[in-house]
Amino acid sequence: MEASVVENKMNQYQELVRQGLWKNNPGLVQLLGLCPLLAVTNSLASALGLGLATMLVLLSTNTVVSLIRNYVPNEIRIPVFVMVIASVVTVIELLMHAFMYNLYQALGIFIPLIVTNCIVIGRAEAFASKNAVAPAAFDGLMMGTGFALVLCTLGAVREVIGSGTLFAGADLLLGDWAKVLTIHLYQADNQFLLAILPPGAFLVMGFLIAGKNAVDARIAAKAKPVEQKISRARVTHVSS
Amino acid sequence: MSFKIASSPHQHSQKTTAQLMKLVALAALPGIAVQSYFFGYGVLVQLLLAIITALLCEAAVLALRGKKVKAKLLDHSALVTALLLAVAIPSYAPWWLVVIGTAFAIIVVKQLYGGLGNNLFNPAMAAYVLLLVSFPLPMTSWLPAAPLQQQSLGPADAVCTIFTNFSCSGYSISQLRQDADGISMATPLDTLKTDLSQGYTTEESMKKPVFGWLSGEGWFWVNLAYLAGGLFLLQQKVIQWRIPVAVLGSLFSFSLIAWLISPDANASPLFQLFSGATMLAAFFIATDPVSASTTEKGRLVFGALIGGLTFVIRSYGGYPDAFAFAVMLANMTVPLIDYYTQPRTYGHKSKGVR
Numbered sequence: 107m108e109a110s111v112v113e114n115k116m117n118q119y120q121e122l123v124r125q126g127l128w129k130n131n132p133g134l135v136q137l138l139g140l141c142p143l144l145a146v147t148n149s150l151a152s153a154l155g156l157g158l159a160t161m162l163v164l165l166s167t168n169t170v171v172s173l174i175r176n177y178v179p180n181e182i183r184i185p186v187f188v189m190v191i192a193s194v195v196t197v198i199e200l201l202m203h204a205f206m207y208n209l210y211q212a213l214g215i216f217i218p219l220i221v222t223n224c225i226v227i228g229r230a231e232a233f234a235s236k237n238a239v240a241p242a243a244f245d246g247l248m249m250g251t252g253f254a255l256v257l258c259t260l261g262a263v264r265e266v267i268g269s270g271t272l273f274a275g276a277d278l279l280l281g282d283w284a285k286v287l288t289i290h291l292y293q294a295d296n297q298f299l300l301a302i303l304p305p306g307a308f309l310v311m312g313f314l315i316a317g318k319n320a321v322d323a324r325i326a327a328k329a330k331p332v333e334q335k336i337s338r339a340r341v342t343h344v345s346s
Numbered sequence: 347m348s349f350k351i352a353s354s355p356h357q358h359s360q361k362t363t364a365q366l367m368k369l370v371a372l373a374a375l376p377g378i379a380v381q382s383y384f385f386g387y388g389v390l391v392q393l394l395l396a397i398i399t400a401l402l403c404e405a406a407v408l409a410l411r412g413k414k415v416k417a418k419l420l421d422h423s424a425l426v427t428a429l430l431l432a433v434a435i436p437s438y439a440p441w442w443l444v445v446i447g448t449a450f451a452i453i454v455v456k457q458l459y460g461g462l463g464n465n466l467f468n469p470a471m472a473a474y475v476l477l478l479v480s481f482p483l484p485m486t487s488w489l490p491a492a493p494l495q496q497q498s499l500g501p502a503d504a505v506c507t508i509f510t511n512f513s514c515s516g517y518s519i520s521q522l523r524q525d526a527d528g529i530s531m532a533t534p535l536d537t538l539k540t541d542l543s544q545g546y547t548t549e550e551s552m553k554k555p556v557f558g559w560l561s562g563e564g565w566f567w568v569n570l571a572y573l574a575g576g577l578f579l580l581q582q583k584v585i586q587w588r589i590p591v592a593v594l595g596s597l598f599s600f601s602l603i604a605w606l607i608s609p610d611a612n613a614s615p616l617f618q619l620f621s622g623a624t625m626l627a628a629f630f631i632a633t634d635p636v637s638a639s640t641t642e643k644g645r646l647v648f649g650a651l652i653g654g655l656t657f658v659i660r661s662y663g664g665y666p667d668a669f670a671f672a673v674m675l676a677n678m679t680v681p682l683i684d685y686y687t688q689p690r691t692y693g694h695k696s697k698g699v700r
Contacts, residue, residue, distance in 0.1 A: 296480075296481045296483065296484060297480075298480050298481075299479060299480045299481070299482075300476055300479050300480040301480075303479065305479070309454075
């Protein structure tokens, strides 16, 4: 009895990891929070900064919402959740203002805008308000990690194509020692500006989603051998 | 985009896609010849680079997609895309520019959307916009026309400049663009735009040497040659009159109005018609059978939209020429235009054709 409960719990957490990082990834599948996703990912450093901030917000809001879920009247739950999210974001914003001032300036309006990021309210409503604290917090962490990973991939690809460096400005995020992390891949007279501009974000994002779908299709093809299925071919025209 | 909504009678042309594309390429030859006379052998080198890249990319993607590579390659559509992009790029631009552009046109804009017949945007123009937005400096470094050039450039110079950024005698592209006084010369459209923004009148600006009879030195003849090629396409029934007439008509009318209101601050309508890429765009680019509107009324609307947008962007926008942007913006509206301009089929009421 005890063993099966533990196993169930393990399964639940494994499922949360899979959902957050791959199957239901906020960036690639739910396509939530596209505005910061596309706007700040012109370099790996700012992508990582916003990714971590969003992850932290998700973790805290999911925990708090789950804690108060039994005391909040159903009718006014959304305003309450929004207030929780806004307070958490304010705290994070002030912390960044205090300890990472350069990054705070680089990210600008997109830190306060985490409040409006649909992932945060989406997870609060869909998961945290219905589950116990531990799974809710873990879900927030995983969704946040999934989002941060997509942000970082986008940021890295765009930075490499657009400016030929990787992790430039890491010192804004991690302190002065991090200057050694910056890699100069190539030096070009003409930068590929489009990769840094918003259209480049849409293009790279499209390729990322296509890549994920291709991997999914390959996995599905491997898992399922072709079944013999007899279906009637429709010959009459269906007017739409 | 699709031919389903054209109403009867469905008259068939005997020409295959390959024949049509070959005719388009043939009709562009006079324009290319005149352009390489005025702007150097670089035009031909760019053309060669673009065609090689286009065919390689097309073959690679077709093979990846499991299509019949040879049959599809021989429809020559990649060739025409490469050609249109190559003549739109400055003739002495570095080689990687045209290679990146063509690869983007073929792989992303054409093949990822499903290949010939399925692309939303004109591949050559989408690639041109990509290049112009990404690399504004090399994409606007047009040399002045041959009679104004300080150094005469041979075929070897063209190859040297394109691959090493320096001509065989060691001049960089920005030095090649200079006139006798050491001032870089821009294209006529660019010069006029800059001068107007600095408070000169059109008449004062037009006295500069980059301007010749009616429009820019050399540009007039290039446009005339493309006009001749376009008329040949019309005569061969490869394209219909509606799109080019609508493009030129609307560009002409808009600029005529502006010119009549304030002749000092606007270029003359004929200058607009024979400058930049006007004729090339009206006859060769806007008439792309895939990304243009397919209904008769729709083609008039589509063409007029391109002409109007071109005038607006040329006069008030940030870039000197505007056809690539105008064509792409108009491409976006094609599904809507086609929806509202479906012809009435016999026996149906005019509304609710669907």
